Amino acid sequence: MTTVSIIGGSGYGGGEALRLLLDHPKVEVNQVTSRSHMGEFVYQVHPNLRKRTQLKFSDLSQLEPVDILFLAQPHGEAQQHIEEYVKVTSRIVDLAADFRLHDADVYEKWYGEKHVAPDWLSKFVYGLPELHRAELATANYVSGVGCNATAGNLALLPLIKADLIEREVPILIEIKVGSSEGGAEGNSGSHHPERASVIRTFSPFGHRHTAEVTQEMGVTKVSLTMTSVDLVRGVLATAHAQVKAGVTTKDLWKAYRSVSNENPFLRIVKEQRGIYRVPEPKILAGSNYADLGFELDESNGHVVSMCAIDNLMKGAAGSAVQCMNLMMGWDETLGLEFAGLHPV
């Protein structure tokens, strides 16, 4: 068995990675660290893991050599400790934002502080298999993906890949998100009486994940508008763009079918009947699918492309495990088979 340890396993992303890795047929979880919950059983923090593991959270200082290290710390930690981590492992999958951007200046612009390990930026492959499957197969270091960036990138992927949209016309990506995106640490705004039933546009533009869309899609005129809604897990990105002259719905079908065929976790949802005609995050909780849909207003070229994901799965731990599978030469879908629930 391949051994894996998780640093920062008491958060939501780390907890989800832990759940997946505990059930993964090829790996064995060695250690899970947590500063705030050290010494507690992991099931005391992640109650779904009761009767699944007797692991306790250990201290980072007790880290032992391991085949693969998953990093699930708050942003900013990994870059400070990367040199220590590589002493105990040869393969890293990071879930945080530290190594997503390749350019240290871009990092500084969006995160408001200098990167402390800029030399490492080029050593990490951006961890979205739908974009970097081949590179991941030979990678040793894989970055995480921003959940909102992932919904945005996958909404744009068919359009960009088939070169169907005008890059000079601003792309607006309206993103609606659940509360788990904010992480396991609460704040005054996440207090249930204040957070329940919200439709809260907390960031009209300027969200940090924008940088990942720009980097990965090669588009500069793009903005993300973030709105919180009443849901725990889930992201829906609704992207608005302008198709090139002459592009038809048929062209779009071809482009979406192509990415769906090439990627086991991409699905097209575009039905004429029934309740579920468009991508919806609610049915994706726990699943690694990204559901794509689109609609073209042929009268003016306005295309609306949608992508729904579970922010903790395809938007975080699911993609991370998928990257691990690719790195190790295993079946890409291993340990990620859960279909999601209906109803839920």
Add this chain to the structure above:
Amino acid sequence: MTTVSIIGGSGYGGGEALRLLLDHPKVEVNQVTSRSHMGEFVYQVHPNLRKRTQLKFSDLSQLEPVDILFLAQPHGEAQQHIEEYVKVTSRIVDLAADFRLHDADVYEKWYGEKHVAPDWLSKFVYGLPELHRAELATANYVSGVGCNATAGNLALLPLIKADLIEREVPILIEIKVGSSEGGAEGNSGSHHPERASVIRTFSPFGHRHTAEVTQEMGVTKVSLTMTSVDLVRGVLATAHAQVKAGVTTKDLWKAYRSVSNENPFLRIVKEQRGIYRVPEPKILAGSNYADLGFELDESNGHVVSMCAIDNLMKGAAGSAVQCMNLMMGWDETLGLEFAGLHPV
């Protein structure tokens, strides 16, 4: 006391109008009709009205002369019966879509059928006081407003009135809505297990209320994208537009302050601290306020303007009562004083 009757009082808009009118100091409710609930106490359908009224739903055929008639029927009914209605009253406030659009061709384009009483279209004033206060003061016939159109129109109002945006650049209005918008009649998609927790972009463009934005704001390049979220009452419109060259945040503040000062139910929500920094529909349930907010990206002129309302109040019955107040020369805010709740 001025007498009022409501046709179609068992639906959500009619029920909300009934609640407001029962508590209104200047009016007395004579009759409330309902085809499906005839003979039942209104509190059996609207349980909040228990111990407030002993009225029963009566049949439309029993309609008696009255000072003001509120119409709250499903779309399409009012235009068929308008000639009968004007025999029993000299003043009509309609909540439905029948008399919102002034042009019969535009009506046919968006509603897919010929209007059966086109001569009446010009006799109705569009019932949004923020746009037509003066006309309403002398009107006899007032149309309803589309709830989504209202959120969109009020989001654009400061920008259009102060002439701050480029009308040739497409305006995208992303609208998130609660489930009461679909009306009191359920369908397979409104069944709770399917409707709970959704983020469902059910209409990427082409929503009928677009016609009201075009008519009232005078903008032709505009689209409404409709997304259902998990909430019962509430609409948030997030409008994206392009400001004219040189327009600054200061100009926007001036424009928004101006409409807020002129209109008792418009408020600006744009705070730097606290939980409620932007407009949010959740705190507006039962209130007639429309909360406005905005943000300008000065680097590229992208302005995001937000408007939150309660779809059954400012987006329907609240505006209707406000119009009645104006028609009758009463204080515009009469019967609409409820502030909304926090928390909720």
Add this chain to the structure above:
Amino acid sequence: MTTVSIIGGSGYGGGEALRLLLDHPKVEVNQVTSRSHMGEFVYQVHPNLRKRTQLKFSDLSQLEPVDILFLAQPHGEAQQHIEEYVKVTSRIVDLAADFRLHDADVYEKWYGEKHVAPDWLSKFVYGLPELHRAELATANYVSGVGCNATAGNLALLPLIKADLIEREVPILIEIKVGSSEGGAEGNSGSHHPERASVIRTFSPFGHRHTAEVTQEMGVTKVSLTMTSVDLVRGVLATAHAQVKAGVTTKDLWKAYRSVSNENPFLRIVKEQRGIYRVPEPKILAGSNYADLGFELDESNGHVVSMCAIDNLMKGAAGSAVQCMNLMMGWDETLGLEFAGLHPV
């Protein structure tokens, strides 16, 4: 105008009292204090009050003489400062738990600490008008009511008043509550991702409010079981008791009708058709009604009595304002006319 000040106005109970008092036709709000939000506009904390008041939170040390003082502090504060408060006012309405219990020993038993102002316990009238209307008319000091105790007490009131149940058979009161009951200060369990969708029996028995049921209903064999559910405002008490031999459904109807007739805010909800056949808190948000229902299993004498309230209204600020009205000789319902919403 009668002047009122509120101490502790940034919490949920104090905020709700403030909302009611601002709209009350007989009073004027002088001051609202808050330690944590001093200097802020009250609408920055209670966003529903924007455009309703320009009051700012002041410091407790700046307290000025006033006709009536509302106390809405965390439990334990009022008893420490009562001597100071009575220097600035002759009438106090407390929303907290400090002066609800008449017996200092009982207080110590349930609250785990000695009462620091035991002499004051006998000076306060328990602030539930349905139980103490006459005393309240001459009271100067009125205690608050526990929200859960109120739901329990009103569920039992018809049964106890008409002497219909066996007091030696244990009474079980199963109470389901929304998240606002926990107050405005969040904790790890109120973080939205953890608190959403819960059915969490956080206290199987031993809840402090039990003492208020025992004191007010005169029953000793009674337990409250507390379960949190996904709702912000609202409490439903489902009380199980044993009727005396021979008691019939007809007797129960008589008992419930009697209390409903005597109390403007009590309503019976017991319908054979429609959606709303039993008491439900959701339609009571913002209203001061307590809805009562019951069902008797005549085969074994098991009676189930239900009471639904809004915990911040009838269970806190609403009852407090109702008490003020009675103290001042005003109409009991003044300022409490809001009917609640449907749908919501």
Add this chain to the structure above:
Amino acid sequence: MTTVSIIGGSGYGGGEALRLLLDHPKVEVNQVTSRSHMGEFVYQVHPNLRKRTQLKFSDLSQLEPVDILFLAQPHGEAQQHIEEYVKVTSRIVDLAADFRLHDADVYEKWYGEKHVAPDWLSKFVYGLPELHRAELATANYVSGVGCNATAGNLALLPLIKADLIEREVPILIEIKVGSSEGGAEGNSGSHHPERASVIRTFSPFGHRHTAEVTQEMGVTKVSLTMTSVDLVRGVLATAHAQVKAGVTTKDLWKAYRSVSNENPFLRIVKEQRGIYRVPEPKILAGSNYADLGFELDESNGHVVSMCAIDNLMKGAAGSAVQCMNLMMGWDETLGLEFAGLHPV
């Protein structure tokens, strides 16, 4: 591979069984029937199954011979067609209520109609493995379990098995349920604006599942009180009983540990710290666990026992698949490994 067909696969129970069976390593799904969705892809009704199967719903009349037949029809259907079903299969797992009760008179009492295949009642084993593991190993016909009955039975199991409670003292089981329990067919009360945020005690006593508790636990003085809350999947039973004189918390721990040790899907949740100290259904969505907790008031012998389950898993399809595993001599947990999610 063992072949399985599902009759009535478009409902919630049938859909969940289908999901589990499609991923089950030992079986192959041959057919899924649905009257209302015949000819549609199953993923059009169960959107989580998109890209998992190309099966279409077929007509019941096309039923082919199969190793195991799952019945997931509305109540009343299976008893009418049982003779036909046994012609095509030798093994049946029913999810509906038709063959749960062994006594035709008891059936008639609770269901209000004569059973049409009473001879078959004794041929079915009640499908709760925690109660009938040995019998299931040799059974050919297995009944479904009522979801509420299952929560109640498992809450009582440790108490009854260790003979710790007084059977002459009435047992009250307060059950809180999500909306999926009502099935896939909506009604006026399941319309989202009416169903959202409810705390609705729709059945104070007399629920049909009571009969299953009486039959399986051997207790006659028991009542189930049913309350709907805002959740899609999940049941929490909070059972109140009286322990025998002298029974201590230590005795209870022993009894609960015993059933937890003997049953792979039973877990004890009774923590002194953390957020998840008691059983909660929200973390069980999609999992087959039943989480048990308890608290004893040693001053009076009042014991509160809790059981949380996912009504569609342990309360329906999960237990059904577990029964199939036992019937076939396979590992009891096969295909039921999903741990559930946190947060969710």
